[in-house]
Amino acid sequence: MPANPDAADLLQHIWGYAEFRGLQREVIEHVLGGGDALVLMPTGGGKSLCFQIPALLRDGLGIVVSPLIALMQDQVAALRELGLRAAFLNSTLDAETARRVQEQARRGDLDLLYMAPERLLSDSGQRLLDQCRIALFAIDEAHCVSQWGHDFRPEYGQLSILRERWPHVPRVALTATADVPTRQEIADKLLRDGRAFVSSFDRPNIRYRVVEKRDGRAQLLQFIRGEHAGDCGVVYCLSRNTVEEVATMLAAQDIAALPYHAGLSAEMRAHHLRRFLDEDGIVMVATIAFGMGIDKPDVRFVAHLDMPRSIEGYFQETGRAGRDGLLAQAWLAYGLQDVVQQRRLIELSEADATYKRLSTAKLDAMLALAEAADCRRVRLLAYFDETSTPCGNCDNCLSPPELIDATESAQKLLSTIYRCQQASGTRFAATHIIDVLRGKRGDKVERYGHHAVSTFGIGADLDEQDWRSLLRQLVAQHLVEVDAAHFNVLQLGAASREVLRGQRRILLKRRAPGSERKRRAPRGVAGSGATAASAGAALQALSRVDAALFERLRAWRASTAKEHGVPAYVVFPDATLHAIASTRPATLADLRGISGVGDVKLERYGPALLACIADTK
Template sequence: MSTPQSILHEVFGYGQFRGPQQAIIEHVTGGGDALVLMPTGGGKSLCYQIPAIVRHDAGHGVAIVVSPLIALMHDQVGALHEAGVDAAFLNSTLDWQAALDVERRLARAEVTLLYAAPERLTTPRFLELLDGLHAQERLSLFAIDEAHCVSQWGHDFRPEYRALTVLHERYAGVPRIALTATADALTRADIVERLQLQQARQFVSSFDRPNIRYRLVEKKDPTQQLLRFIESEHEGDAGVVYCQSRKRVEEIAQTLAGHGINALPYHAGLDAAVRQAHQDRFLREEGIVMVATIAFGMGIDKPDVRFVAHLDMPKNIEGYYQETGRAGRDGQPADAWMAYGLADVVNQRRMIDESPAGEEFKQVMRGKLDALLALAEATDCRRVRLLGYFGEESRPCGNCDNCLHPPAVWDATDAARKLLSTIYRVQQMSGISFGAGHVMDILRGKASDKVKQFGHEAISTFGLGAEYSEAQLRGVLRQLIATGAVAVDAAAYNTLKLTDLSRAVLRGEEPVRIRESVAAPAQHRAKRERSPARAARESAAAALDTEAQARFAALKAWRAEVAREHNLPAYVIFHDATLAAIAALAPQSPEDLQGVSGIGAKKLEAYGAEVLRVCEGA
């Protein structure tokens, strides 16, 4: 009989489990329910694929995998086929006859894993198929991937996930495993309640991604900042750039392409065929930079994404963590870079305030945004802050921007009091509120047309903050908005208002200390900075001698051809790490390839002779 260990080795070609994988797999294989929180790149898929194979071999039938994205289904099923596992998907890319063939094979429990979207799973036709399997005791397990989508507190809430309660109600006794890379305590509790997993065993891995370097910079000229970052540290690397609007996506993609960077746009407004073509190129080609809204990325398994950049602030830490987690899935060094500014804070507040949601929901969302703002303004270790949000204690990492270059901090209490005082006096004098730019002009003594129009030169704080730069005052305002001492009235053109929390700052009871402006990094710092991605490539190349490097290059070229023939991303055939191990080994026989990580029995049979031929000819 198959065992998890034998499947891990013979099918997937790995010698040992990672982290909690073995405990999860044994629990689910034994028929237990599980909620699994494991970071991106941690090996979540094996946690349901191996139990599915073992249980199928033991006569328990088909595993149903709930997956939210067609592209992810296609690549996962392709990877399983490459490993010799009988898997299939049901989605809109299949024509009527192909879908009917899959349904017939499903009804006969001939497939080991069947992937379907939540919308399809809850249709009467699909439920009828599941009823038939359940009656024959041929449903082995349900795997619910991206389980945070079920929660209203999650960053990718999808109402159709709520209907998955039918799995527990209709198919009692069939084990269920829900998996996600991102869920704080509130989201986790919501997943348990919505999916009725109260009796499930919870497996919570460390959220730490030590190979990712977190860097958050103040916006000055974000497009130029992004260009400098990519050109100086990630030339030729695959990456993802996130923007908030479709228009911004188009502009940035065009600008990057104009500077010789292989960049493509991706957003929901593009034609579906164009979107698919761009995603396919990103997955299948090397060195593509995808510029996208958050519509892109869930379930992207590309292992060699060397950077994720945010030109606009996400809504919360979960979204930030999920999106940055798409970098460095191969465990090699990668960058998470974000430029943020006062406008980001104001825009995110406005979107929350203008949403039709109830006040309880808005309060939770404001709290989540505040946590992200606190991360952005932090002067201590980014990683400690990030992991602390998920309830995990840690020590300074020595690898984030604050650890590598501790920021200077200044006492902004006086500036904060003067800003609050100006907001108060402007409203008292005019009877209306004004925006950030106008308030700062008054405090800095700038007699703009608007200041003259309203006679605000007469305000007692006019010019009292002349020693502060606009960048400094914007930083103070961000902090005041982040801590709730200033409110942004979205309904009144993003004007500023005092709150109950303003009093403590005005009285000097609440000190305000913030990081100095670092919008324009000094040249000496840029020279000292060494791209972790580039360092990884250099060290990997140094580990191979000249002949091994030639074999590695030949193997990558051969893999690209095979991937094109199979219409799959190259990493589905073999990961770079596997090719590097083969190149270093210089194999002479099929036996030499046995035991190389990533080469299972099916892949050895399918590709062994070709790999030996390529190595010999290199």
């Protein structure tokens, strides 16, 4: 390490990286100069370096505010593995340990101190900070400050005290997810004349895929078995009961699945989180209570069995896949019931009318993404005011769906809803309406005399699944409303007249049978800003990796991590082991050239790595 290192020296010698990515250097220079910053970078984009390096170069202690008590230990352990002086203060510490950490902070013996917002906001927390020389404040997961956001935390709203009590200390607010209104709210509450650094939200290594939900659990099982056997992944479900049932189902199929939700004891949640972080191949089945701040880099897929509430939530959750830059998948099973369920949750909430309107708008944007027939990545990025070109790496790009003008079919469906209600003076759910359309003379159809309505049997040319797919699109566009409080009966939306009068076209998305390629998700490396083509090139290079050496390196890493009491990825991520296995460095100097191998890790692990390479022929 040079005598007076600059940011680039720290990046190379501590973290083992040759150059900064994206906006990292600009953010670091701005904060080093004492400026406030709002940093928006996608998950895995390198946000942490934007405050860690300035904290080391500025005089004093870097204070990191994080809502993730369960993960602070791993974040601190990763920094200590790099040779940095880091600690955390939260409710998991006993009194003696907490006192010792506070003394280290006062003496200036720490580089970085992680604190839960509750601890920082307490009288004792503020007294401690008054007794320290503070280099900067970093507020992680800063979108939690927004009461209109998808993950509001009330205590975050009180963090405005940072600029009031310590006005001359720079503040860095960091998040991977924030639309324009949320960004403004973060700046207003946490920063003073802050500069916004907004990186591309694109995660080119993630393949986005939406399937029509028919038997969601069977489809999920097929997806994991067929494309991600043995991989680490996360499966999101809406309810706790579904989490338990899906985890049990997967475990019964010899998939290492664990449940995670707020109804489990704190001890059980901690145990399952520990296994997920420490072991390879664990599939966590969870509610959205799980995942914020998860640093595990080798999550190969994120699956949703239920519709996310918003694009922000979807982006945040899917972003937990592929943090290492290797290819990963975001898989969503989506059906009509998802639309009904999410809208019902909004209607039944105790929130005010303004919040309900905002929630409905966010849900509608998510539905539009799920129903899209064009590039999903283009739509996803457009939500965050970012323009892009078709990615070539989502389901719609890889297997373009066939678009059919379904306006006439939509008119038939809408007319049938109207005529059944008109004939009986009551409303009916989807199954009954589709039976009438297809000319099925069941007991209920006969009882209400609907075999006599003019639309009976006019939809016999389409099967039930086609009608349900069309109905889902009409519901998503508010052309049909579903009364979830009254047995999911259907009623016409205000805009349905435009369709009935021929003033609005309806296009039905239909994928040709067998057109979607079924294969295991490829493993490759896609760096920041990589295109599908560059990801493919990296994949070809990685296909020559010596598999035996890679597995030997992983085994060494697992035993080393266990000795050190840290997750395996804290020792080295898979991407670094891939690079070692493919290049087979013969000397410590060669090993030093591998991305992710800094000075401390080279000294600590270099000889063992070279021994693994020499022993694997």
